[in-house]
Amino acid sequence: GDYAEVYDEVRVLMSEISSLGMALTKLTAGSSDENRTWDMESYMPDATDKIKDFAKRIDGIYKKLKKITLF
Secondary structure, eight states, rough: OOOHHEEEEEEEHHHHHHHHHHHHHTTTTTTOOTTOOOOOHOOTOOOOHHHHHHHHHHHHHHHHHHHHHHH
16 A cells, blocks of 8 residues: 555656666676766766756655654
């Protein structure tokens, strides 16, 4: 009951995070090089805003779970 909404939110959020991760992987051709830097904002200008939104949504989910478990 109470957890269904939270579960759905987590599922959707994880899908969105995964999509952003896949886009980043495509952008970097799947290679990770500690010595290479690149300006993510120039290639994906909305990525930072999406990550900040993910963090806010995770905080909201945490608050909902905390409220549910306190009862």
